[in-house]
Amino acid sequence: MTAEDPVVRVSDISKSFGGAVALRDVSLELFSGEVHALMGMNGAGKSTLVRILSGAQNADSGVMEIGGTAAGQLTARKARKLGIATVPQRRELVMTLTVAENIMLGDLPTRTSLVRWKPVRQLARQALRDLGIDVDVDALAGDLTVAEQTMVEVAREVRRGGRVLILDEPTACLGAEAAAQIHALVGRLCEAGVAVVFISHHIAEVLALADRITVLRDGRVVWGGQAKETDEAGLVRSMVGRDVVSTKPPRSIKKEQIGLRISDVGEGRFIEDFSVEVRQGEVVAVLGPAGDAQSRLFDLLSGRRRPDRGRLEVNGRHVRFGKVGRSLSSGLRCVTGDRRRLGLIPELTVDENLMLARDRLDRRRLHRRDRLARRAAPLRDDYRVVTLTPNPPVGLLSGGNQQKVLLAKWLGTEPVACLLEDPTNGVDIAAMADIHTLVDGLAAAGVAVLLASSDADEVMRLADRVVVVRDGRTIAEYDIDRISRDELVAVALGGAIS
Amino acid sequence: MTTTLTAPAVPTRRRVLPRGFAHGGLLLVLVAIIVFASLRTDAFLSTNNLLNVLRQVSVVAVIAAGLTLLMTAGGMDFSMGGNVAVTTAVAAQLFAHGQSIWLTVVVSIALATVIGLVNGAVVTFTGVAPFVATLATATLLDGVALLVINGLSVSIDDQLSALGIGKTFGLPNLLIVAIAVLAVTAFVMRYTTFGRDAFAIGGNEDVARLSGITVARDKLLLYGLAGALSGLAGIMLLARLGASSPGTGGLQLQLTAVAAVVIGGTSLAGGKGTVFGTVLGVLLLGVVANVLNLLQINSYYQQISVGAVLLIAAVANLLQRRRH
Known part of the structure; x- marks a missing residue:
């Protein structure tokens, strides 16, 4: 889809904690306008990789390039400045504040150190509108549905200049309708040229949404490539290392009670x-x-x-x-x-x-x-x-x-x-x-x-x-x-x- | 510690080190102060002085033991000091009116238990934050105590001297009572379901309730226990001082106990707590007060120093925990 250079290139990254190896020689490329799905079982190393990408942790070895230049020792603050933003699994909104305040948090427009409320709401509304999100800026964050909270958080990160957005299981607790809202949002993010890292356990969802897929198992990349080159069975085999059969056994209901x-x-x-x-x-x-x-x-x-x-x-x-x-x-x-x-x-x-x-x-x-x-x-x-x-x-x-x-x-x-x-x-x-x-x-x-x-x-x-x-x-x-x-x-x- | 392994065991540093190491930072501060004190003044390490320190911290230790259990369960009782004041006042008046020792002790502790249960009932059934509810009762009780002794000092002569200055096998009886209370509390917290319920309630009250723990009953019991221990502490304090005066017990005593428990690593939010940590906290505060006295430091500076030590100990504790 793109012949241009990747926004983020990670080469041969390894990380271990004490004796346990969390990541081994992991390489990954993220392109703008693409959805890159990260898959793997619990404990496969997805979270560690995300923490390294977002600067929360540093790799033991390996190189990370952002926009073509080596990033060196990243910190969370530096990563964010370079445009890498994470929307974690647990919502990070101040639930007692309005949507507008949450979006503008840390960047409230002020005059002589007094908050100017009109631009706060205007800018927040603009940030939501740019991504086609229909949420009232005056609503309290705590009153929103989980899907809406996720979308508000995405809007905040994009407004802060996020060019690489890591979405950690954004649809984990959502029903079909709410998940569809998130999928639509991901589509609009790509149109806006954002590189999206999408983490999910739902295989069908990933196959429908992702351009590229990287599968981790036991800290290694076991499969990586275009989404259209694989299918459900292939992904399962890569993630688990074997075929997973979960078929319903015949059930004989004998009891009438x-x-x-x-x-x-x-x-x-x-x-x-x-x-x-x-x-x-x-x-x-x-x-x-x-x-x-x-x-x-x-x-x-x-x-x-x-x-x-x-x-x-x-x-x-x-x-x-x-x-x-x-x-x-x-x-x-x-x-x-x-x-x-x-x-x-x-x-x-x-x-x-x-x-x-x-x-x-x-x-x-x-x-x-x-x-x-x-x-x-x-x-x-x-x-x-x-x-x-x-x-x-x-x-x-x-x-x-x-x-x-x-x-x-x-x-x-x-x-x-x-x-x-x-x-x-x-x-x-x-x-x-x-x-x-x-x-x-x-x-x-x-x-x-x-x-x-x-x-x-x-x-x-x-x-x-x-x-x-x-x-x-x-x-x-x-x-x-x-x-x-x-x-x-x-x-x-x-x-x-x- | 356990023998069940479902995966190859990775030996962790925490398991190898002795249990006290979890309080390493605190121990270090305590040892540093002891070394400093013994270098500066010979009087510190004398048997007499050490026993005196232990005798003095006994009252705080008994209160702190109850508070450790209560705070682990996510509760808080700011009125224990006030409860002590009322107990000493009532006991002193009973003595003054010629009642027997046993009657006096039983009535005082029963009264203290009831006060604790009232606290517990308010917190459990109205949902008022424990901090607020017990701060209110604390103020109330301080006033009641003054009323009972009519603002005057009431002496009990030597009626409780066996407890107050008596010794058994060379150890002050006050200390023996405190050690017994601490040991029982530690046992309860570690080896009984009631104690583990406290951890569960402090960790997540909803989960505890859904798991079949009788949260309301447990909380009432815990506040009642805190009250009973305040009563015991009140009797001990009366025995040591030989009189109940305005300002005996009260908020100052309460704050010392809270400080000792928090320094000892018990979480204000509940779910975490050890009696061992509390013992260290109590000792630290007692030793600092004693050293400052021995060095004849101006009482203004004493207060400043105690505050500083509190801060250092709290920070040391936190740094220690963060490394795990």
């Missing part, structure tokens, strides 16, 4: 008359756009919130809403999709997090580290939690491993019924296959599994039945073998039911 019944639940305008029944050994998915009714289920079923009305039964027994203890003692286990906020305690060790719920359910009084480790060991094995040191704080693990710890924490407690909210959120493809197998195992063991998801592919892979929700209402329900993936997506996006 209802494991989980939710009837006539309503909560404000978020959920209206939601009902679903899950038999023992069955997986039922609730599919909707991110943030819709299915995202409310966790709060309701875990006992964090009490709905306005409705009834919950686990194995035929009525469970009162609004009490965490009641929910737990009924045998219902709720696995959050927000593991940072509601899932794990980052300062505590892997073992302690694994046993956090189990030990409380057992009413254990004493705590011995050696015995804790012995009790946690089978969970670590079953859920393939991999750690470099024996028992680090869980916050130091990769996202995929944290997710496995979270699942193990809850599913290792002999659930009768469980709610899984986006169980493969932000995990790599191998971990995803592991997690899918775990869910199959749960169903085979007779657990009633309710899956809250915004990912149609995951629903097709895991569910026996699917309930589609939109704007808080149930709009359709299907046996999964009576509908194709594309039909399901169409229904979820609001298409007519054929």
Whole structure:
């Protein structure tokens, strides 16, 4: 596409931490107006590479050239000055300030050191308009959707002179509609001549969006080239190093007993008359756009919130809403999709997090580290939690491993019924296959599994039945073998039911 | 430490070094001050002086122990000093009215526990920030204490002298009580589910609640415990001073305890804390005060020096942690 020189050229970069090699002889070229996708499993070295590109860390060896001249020792400040900007996975906006202030942060137009508010809003509006972003500059950043926050952050970086923009999993927690907004934005960035580094686990997304792809595995570049030269199977093989098969096993639902019944639940305008029944050994998915009714289920079923009305039964027994203890003692286990906020305690060790719920359910009084480790060991094995040191704080693990710890924490407690909210959120493809197998195992063991998801592919892979929700209402329900993936997506996006 | 490995173990530096090394910076400051003191004055290293220092820090140590556990759980109690003031005042009046030692001690500690529970109830059930709620009760309690002794000094003669100046096997009884409290607290934090609940609640209260931890009950218990330990500290202080006077206990004592706990590396945000660190913090503050006294330094400079040491210790602590 371009015969010109790359904006950034990285040659033979290596980096290690202590004894562990994070990157080995990695080379990479970024061109303006191109989307360069960076792929790889959790721990493959993507984050390290991003930190080196953005000046947060320096490589042990290798050369980095920006605009044709060697960059030498980069710092974060210097990298930004040279036009390299990062939009990290976690939003870096001041949530209590307006969009305009956030965009102009650190560069507020002033006169005699007083802020001039009119140009603040004008310049911010201009920055958004240039990228075709439709967000109110007077809205508080905290009131925006995640996709809008991401777009505001992109606009801020471009306004600050970002010519190379690193987007770290910008679509990780988004539904299809919101992801499409981000994709459109990436397209406009390219038209504006920005070089975009796009990090994502979604293979289909990358193939549709990227011009070039670099795949990392164990710190090395295992594949690099034009996106059109590869396909889904090829990418998976490069990332994982083997073929990953995640096929749905035949499921024989023998039990007729209802494991989980939710009837006539309503909560404000978020959920209206939601009902679903899950038999023992069955997986039922609730599919909707991110943030819709299915995202409310966790709060309701875990006992964090009490709905306005409705009834919950686990194995035929009525469970009162609004009490965490009641929910737990009924045998219902709720696995959050927000593991940072509601899932794990980052300062505590892997073992302690694994046993956090189990030990409380057992009413254990004493705590011995050696015995804790012995009790946690089978969970670590079953859920393939991999750690470099024996028992680090869980916050130091990769996202995929944290997710496995979270699942193990809850599913290792002999659930009768469980709610899984986006169980493969932000995990790599191998971990995803592991997690899918775990869910199959749960169903085979007779657990009633309710899956809250915004990912149609995951629903097709895991569910026996699917309930589609939109704007808080149930709009359709299907046996999964009576509908194709594309039909399901169409229904979820609001298409007519054929 | 554990035997479960799912990946080849990479030996980390942290595992090889002894446990106290996590507080290396603090230890270094403490040792430096001790060396400096023993070079400057012979009196410092005498058995008498050392025992005296330990006797003096015992009261702060008991308060700091309770505070360590509470702050690890993300709580805070600024009223412990005020609670001490009320306890000493009430106990002194009970003695003055001829009540027996046992009755006095039991009533005082029970009262202190109730005060702690009230704090806990306010914080747990209204959601007022612990800092604000307990600062309010602190002021309130300081006033109550003055009211109880009517602004005058109330002497208890030698009724508690067995605790105040008595010794067992050459160690001051006050010190023995403090060591017992610290040891039990350390045990609770490390080896009981209740202690681990405190870490979990301080780390992330929502996760703790969802994991089946009875957060409200635990928090009430923790504040009640802080109250009970304030009561014990009050009795100890009364035993040492032999009288309750205006200004006994109160905010000054409270701030010393908070400083000791924070210097010891317990996080103000919760989720992190060790009794060992708190012990170092308590010792550091006690030793500095003692050294300044021995060197007969003007009391204005004493205050300045204590502040400076606080700052240095806090920075040393942070630098130490950043390297890990």
